Amino acid sequence: xxxxxxxxxxxxxxxxxxxxxxxxxxxxxxxxxxxxxxxxxxxxxxxxxxxxxxxxxxxxxxxxxxxxxxxxxxxxxxxxxxxxxxxxxxxxxxxxxxxxxxxxxxxxxxxxxxxxxxxxxxxxxxxxxxxxxxxxxxxxxxxxxxxxxxxxxxxxxxxxxxxxxxxxxxxxxxxxxxxxxxxxxxxxxxxxxxxxxxxxxxxxxxxxxxxxxxxxxxxxxxxxxxxxxxxxxxxxxxxxxxxxxxxxxxxxxxxxxxxxxxxxxxxxxxxxxxxxxxxxxxxxxxxxxxxxxxxxxxxxxxxxxxxxxxxxxxxxxxxxxxxxxxxxxxxxxxxxxxxxxxxxxxxxxxxxxxxxxxxxxxxxxxxxxxxxxxxxxxxxxxxxx
Amino acid sequence: xxxxxxxxxxxxxxxxxxxxxxxxxxxxxxxxxxxxxxxxxxxxxxxxxxxxxxxxxxxxxxxxxxxxxxxxxxxxxxxxxx
Ligand SMILES: Cc1cc2nc3c(=O)[nH]c(=O)nc-3n(C[C@H](O)[C@H](O)[C@H](O)COP(=O)(O)OP(=O)(O)OC[C@H]3O[C@@H](n4cnc5c(N)ncnc54)[C@H](O)[C@@H]3O)c2cc1C
Ligand code: FES
Numbered sequence: 001x002x003x004x005x006x007x008x009x010x011x012x013x014x015x016x017x018x019x020x021x022x023x024x025x026x027x028x029x030x031x032x033x034x035x036x037x038x039x040x041x042x043x044x045x046x047x048x049x050x051x052x053x054x055x056x057x058x059x060x061x062x063x064x065x066x067x068x069x070x071x072x073x074x075x076x077x078x079x080x081x082x083x084x085x086x087x088x089x090x091x092x093x094x095x096x097x098x099x100x101x102x103x104x105x106x107x108x109x110x111x112x113x114x115x116x117x118x119x120x121x122x123x124x125x126x127x128x129x130x131x132x133x134x135x136x137x138x139x140x141x142x143x144x145x146x147x148x149x150x151x152x153x154x155x156x157x158x159x160x161x162x163x164x165x166x167x168x169x170x171x172x173x174x175x176x177x178x179x180x181x182x183x184x185x186x187x188x189x190x191x192x193x194x195x196x197x198x199x200x201x202x203x204x205x206x207x208x209x210x211x212x213x214x215x216x217x218x219x220x221x222x223x224x225x226x227x228x229x230x231x232x233x234x235x236x237x238x239x240x241x242x243x244x245x246x247x248x249x250x251x252x253x254x255x256x257x258x259x260x261x262x263x264x265x266x267x268x269x270x271x272x273x274x275x276x277x278x279x280x281x282x283x284x285x286x287x288x289x290x291x292x293x294x295x296x297x298x299x300x301x302x303x304x305x306x307x308x309x310x311x312x313x314x315x316x317x318x319x320x321x322x323x324x325x326x327x328x329x330x331x332x333x334x335x336x337x338x339x340x341x342x343x344x345x346x347x348x349x350x351x352x353x354x355x356x357x358x359x360x361x362x363x364x365x366x367x368x369x370x371x372x373x374x375x376x377x378x379x380x381x382x383x384x385x
Numbered sequence: 386x387x388x389x390x391x392x393x394x395x396x397x398x399x400x401x402x403x404x405x406x407x408x409x410x411x412x413x414x415x416x417x418x419x420x421x422x423x424x425x426x427x428x429x430x431x432x433x434x435x436x437x438x439x440x441x442x443x444x445x446x447x448x449x450x451x452x453x454x455x456x457x458x459x460x461x462x463x464x465x466x467x
Contacts, residue, residue, distance in 0.1 A: 035415045042418055148418050167409045228426060228461060268421070286457050288467070295464040306465035312428055312456050 002027050005362060006184050006193040008171050008207060011041035012147050012347055013340055014199030015154035016355030019076075022161035024363050029191055030155065030163055031184070033170035033203075037151040040201050040347065043316030045224060045262060045274055046147055047237045048349040049087050051107060051114050051139040052244060057373040058325050062346065063112070064369070065353035066141060072352060078153045080145050081267045087142025087237035088122065089244055090261075090301055091135040096245045103248060104137050114139045128233050128304050142237050144264060147348045154355070166191075171200075173210045174337065181336035195362050197338040201319040202282075204341040211334055215327055215379050217342045219282055219317035222275045223290050225298075226312040229269030233304070238263045240297060252277075257290050261297040271308070273298045277318075277345075284315050318344045321379075328354065328374040329361065338362060339376055392432035394425020402439060411444045413437065426461065 003026045007018045010032035018030040032038065048066055053059040073080050091097045100116070107114045114137050122136040123129050159165055166188070173185035174196065183192035198207050202219045243260020246252045258277030265271050276290050291313055299305050321327065321342040331337040340358050343350050353369075360367045389399040397420050405419040413429070413436055416422055422436065423429030458467075 035410065035412070035418070037418055038414065042414075152419070165409070168411060225464075227464070268424075288457065291457060292467045295467050299465055307463045309461035310458055310464055310467065311426060311461045312424075313458070314456055 003195065003363065004193045005195045005197065006031060006191055007197045007199055008184065009199035009201060010036045010151065010155060011039045011199065011201055012151045012351040013201065013343060013354055015151045015158065016351040017197055017199055017340055017358045018158040018163050019154040020355035020359035021362065022158040022163045024359060026363060028158065028163035029166060030158060031166045031169050031171055031186060035167050036155050037148045040316050040318065041147050041151050043314050044147055044348060045272055046144045046264065046348060047262065048143040048145055049237055050112060050141050051087060051089065051137060052239060053346065054324055061353055062349050065350050066143065068352035068356065069143060069145060076153045076157045080149050080153060082143065082145045084143040085236040086138060086140045088136045088138055089239045089241045090133050091241040092132050096241045097135050099245045099248055100137055100241055113141065126234065128302050130301055130303050133301065144237055145348065150351065171207055174207065176211060176334055179334055181334055195336045195338060197340060197358060197362065199340050201341055202317045213331065213333070215342065215376060216322050217319050218279065220320035220344065221278045221280055221315055221317055223286055223294065223313060223315050224275055225273040225291060225294055225310050227271040227273065228309040228311050230271065230308065232265065234263060234265040234271065240301065257293065259290065259293050259297065261301060263298055282317065286313050286315055320344045326350065326354065326374055327376050328358065329371050329376060331376055391435050392422040392425065394427050395421045397422040402436060406443050413440065
């Protein structure tokens with residue numbers, strides 16, 4: 001009999017896991033309490049950025065994921081608004097430049113092609129940038145994708161490969177017996193399975209608590225502004241260096257609302273301008289002060305935006321973990337239960353590799369990647385001892 | 386009839402709305418994520434009430450809980466004048 005797998009959560013992570021599983025000889029049910037991309041994956045930005053990633057295993061994961069993205073449109077036979085347009089981290093003072101220079105040297109040492117451009121070189125790439133920008137780091141490998149289109153395309157492709165989709169179907173409980181998973185109890189009855197994968201982002205603990213487990217995934221709110229449609233003025237990912245630098249120096253808590261500029265333009269022409277980082281639970285309200293501060297940073301980098309209209313803002317919740325790395329792998333205390341959650345601000349970038357590795361793990365294939373740094377055990381140990 | 390334009394800002398037609406409901410969308414947000422309805426300059430002020438009527442008929446009253454939330458700003462404002 002074919003192995004049967006239930007995937008909980010149809011965000012960009014769950015749909016990717018379901019898609020990669022659907023290429024193997026497995027029966028799949030993808031379940032979501034609401035809809036495809038109704039959670040964080042429908043309220044986020046679209047960067048696949050390498051030069052901003054944390055040093056170590058997370059960067060290695062991101063590099064492999066970026067490679068998978070290159071062929072994804074062709075594989076899924078759908079326009080995902082993918083573009084490898086590169087990425088810039090803007091610098092407006094000498095002090096930040098020094099810190100960034102050190103990072104770039106480190107990045108080059110592992111073969112990630114990042115270089116420092118002078119202010120004039122940056123303005124040659126983008127003439128709308130302010131004179132206040134004195135330098136920037138540039139990485140050609142940085143890319144972007146429409147995360148909503150991607151989640152829908154993964155789900156559609158999985159469905160084509162015979163995966164069953166259950167929307168508006170909430171998982172209430174995990175069904176287990178003798179420390180082995182038997183399936184899930186949903187609002188629409190029980191679904192039996194050999195394996196269950198939890199891909200429910202910031203809502204992961206609601207499911208884990210039914211088997212007396214808890215992980216330190218908490219919502220880290222981010223606000224993004226959307227402008228009116230404009231002719232193409234930005235054709236790559238742009239971040240401000242000040243936030244990255246304070247993150248490198250582990251001082252990000254000193255920045256009010258964790259605001260750090262991230263700006264890009266969608267295919268439809270709107271600008272997406274982020275963002276903030278706050279721990280305020282699931283409070284969706286949007287403070288005018290934060291909108292104003294983000295807009296100010298955008299105008300600082302691009303003075304021409306002063307008269308451009310803001311048409312909307314939205315809030316999303318990044319699934320934060322204390323070491324900023326996702327939790328990937330089997331859950332040791334319940335055989336057949338897996339987790340792929342906690343991708344924080346990198347879930348879009350890491351979706352394809354997460355789906356690929358999880359599908360190999362669940363079907364007992366050999367994995368050419370050391371997943372041990374991502375194991376749930378790094379968080380469980382402290383509660384046991 | 387299917388060729389009726391419901392969202393003029395984004396150019397979304399009735400048939401696309403019906404197709405989104407067919408694909409499993411049960412809320413305004415769900416339809417919006419499938420075809421960009423309501424994402425235009427007026428932010429759904431024109432098209433949302435029509436979609437609400439379609440949803441009520443096709444999906445039922447439950448679908449109405451998830452209407453597009455009011456998101457700042459109330460009307461378009463220049464970034465420099467916030
Ligand atoms: C403002 C902002 C900007 C960002 N920008 C970027 C970026 O530029 N690049 C990048 O790589 N990442 C970015 N991210 C991060 C990225 O959006 C997330 O890491 C990613 O979307 C997480 O995906 P997910 O599938 O794990 O979670 P989600 O998309 O939240 O999916 C979880 C799903 O599980 C479902 N669910 C929950 N509980 C249950 C249950 N009991 N039963 C059934 N279903 C359930 C939910 O309905 C939901 O659909 C950003 C995030 C934010 C907030
Ligand atoms: S008519 Fe739909 S957004 Fe304006």
